[in-house]
Amino acid sequence: MSFVSHIECTVCGKRHEAGRLLTVCEACGQMLAVRYDLARVAAAVTKDALQLRPPGMYRFRELVPLADGEEPVALGEGSTPLLELPRLAAHVGVGRLWGKDEGQNPTGSFKARGLGMAVTKARTLGVKGLMIPSAGNAGGAAAVYGARAGVPVAVVVPRGTPEAAVAEAIIAGAYVFTVDGSIATAGRLIARVAPAVGWFDLATLKEPYRLEGKKTMGLELAEQLDWDTPDVLMYPTGGGTGLVGIWKAYEELAAMGWVKSPPPRFVAVQAEGCAPVVKAWEDKAETTAMWENPVTHAAGLRVPGPFAGRQMLRILRESGGTAQAVSEDEIIAAQHLLGRLEGIWTAPESAAALAALLRLRAMGEVGPRERVVIMLTGCGFKYPAPPLPAPVHLEGSESAILDAVRRAIGA
Numbered sequence: 001m002s003f004v005s006h007i008e009c010t011v012c013g014k015r016h017e018a019g020r021l022l023t024v025c026e027a028c029g030q031m032l033a034v035r036y037d038l039a040r041v042a043a044a045v046t047k048d049a050l051q052l053r054p055p056g057m058y059r060f061r062e063l064v065p066l067a068d069g070e071e072p073v074a075l076g077e078g079s080t081p082l083l084e085l086p087r088l089a090a091h092v093g094v095g096r097l098w099g100k101d102e103g104q105n106p107t108g109s110f111k112a113r114g115l116g117m118a119v120t121k122a123r124t125l126g127v128k129g130l131m132i133p134s135a136g137n138a139g140g141a142a143a144v145y146g147a148r149a150g151v152p153v154a155v156v157v158p159r160g161t162p163e164a165a166v167a168e169a170i171i172a173g174a175y176v177f178t179v180d181g182s183i184a185t186a187g188r189l190i191a192r193v194a195p196a197v198g199w200f201d202l203a204t205l206k207e208p209y210r211l212e213g214k215k216t217m218g219l220e221l222a223e224q225l226d227w228d229t230p231d232v233l234m235y236p237t238g239g240g241t242g243l244v245g246i247w248k249a250y251e252e253l254a255a256m257g258w259v260k261s262p263p264p265r266f267v268a269v270q271a272e273g274c275a276p277v278v279k280a281w282e283d284k285a286e287t288t289a290m291w292e293n294p295v296t297h298a299a300g301l302r303v304p305g306p307f308a309g310r311q312m313l314r315i316l317r318e319s320g321g322t323a324q325a326v327s328e329d330e331i332i333a334a335q336h337l338l339g340r341l342e343g344i345w346t347a348p349e350s351a352a353a354l355a356a357l358l359r360l361r362a363m364g365e366v367g368p369r370e371r372v373v374i375m376l377t378g379c380g381f382k383y384p385a386p387p388l389p390a391p392v393h394l395e396g397s398e399s400a401i402l403d404a405v406r407r408a409i410g411a
């Protein structure tokens, strides 16, 4: 049974009927969001009943937009662990620290949630094919779920996109194209080409379902903290689907009466070389402006003109949060730190979120007793390795080998 009531413009409020292919608001061109009959949801499910369901993001079936009998295109996405990080917490100097390890999703990033949901709906609603502009992981995930669904996918990525994400898309049988520029260039190209060839444009937040997949991160986070909220949520921000999605989860759970504590302070983290949200936040602007010459090795953060800039800034204001940019060197150092202290090789994007936490802690914007969640949005091995010390090669006599080992481990 579906609990979707309608689809609504997040800016002008215009109602759109669900059950047909939608892109952006037909009145004002802004971002759409799925709305549910939350009173009916609250009456239909209990926290105890939820606990007994099998894992995966579709266990929250009353709060996802599946129609009656609609089978999701699934590969085991969701139900990622919320890992407590005590050694890192001691190092950073906060009360409690958790990492939501989204790198354990199929495709190695949280893009699996959004694209799994978006591809599911696109197939049901009858697309001929899908075209997606991407910085890497979204294209890979679209290709993978497209293959699983039997829907053809074309991916357009900037030149220099991390090789593993490109390979992932090609192996999944997608048509992959590169362009000079960024995801914004790819997006403008698809906006012209997709209608001409009759395929659906799956650009970030320009259809309402990807957000619903990302929202499940927030539902899980709430459940994993026993329906309590952390004080601070660190989110590495590109197009902002996760940030907007987690906020939406907290809003819906609050409306259902399931979460009573206030939402966390949302922190949008970006790279210094591409920080349109941070710039707009500092300028107290209503929305973001296009960032010229975006550069960062954290590919998912290389989004110079996010479509949901306005919505993200509103969430930062309403939650009492902030926005913070970090340097490329801080990203690499944070990646090493998390690996060394907790054994997690995270993606550069999520390493940026840790780097930003270190900064906010140093500035006193995060206090010593606060409870913090970092969204670990992807796994490190989808990216070229950061600069690393070379391993010590062992050769020669027994005593030479023993000497070399002793020197290396300090024993």
Ligand SMILES: *Cc1c(COP(=O)(O)O)cnc(C)c1O
Binding pocket: 109, 110, 111, 137, 138, 236, 237, 238, 239, 240, 241, 242, 243, 300, 301, 347, 349, 350, 377, 378, 379
């Ligand atoms: C896409 C991506 C991001 C940014 O996510 P948005 O929802 O677009 O803000 C962060 N981290 C990783 C690993 C990504 O692939």
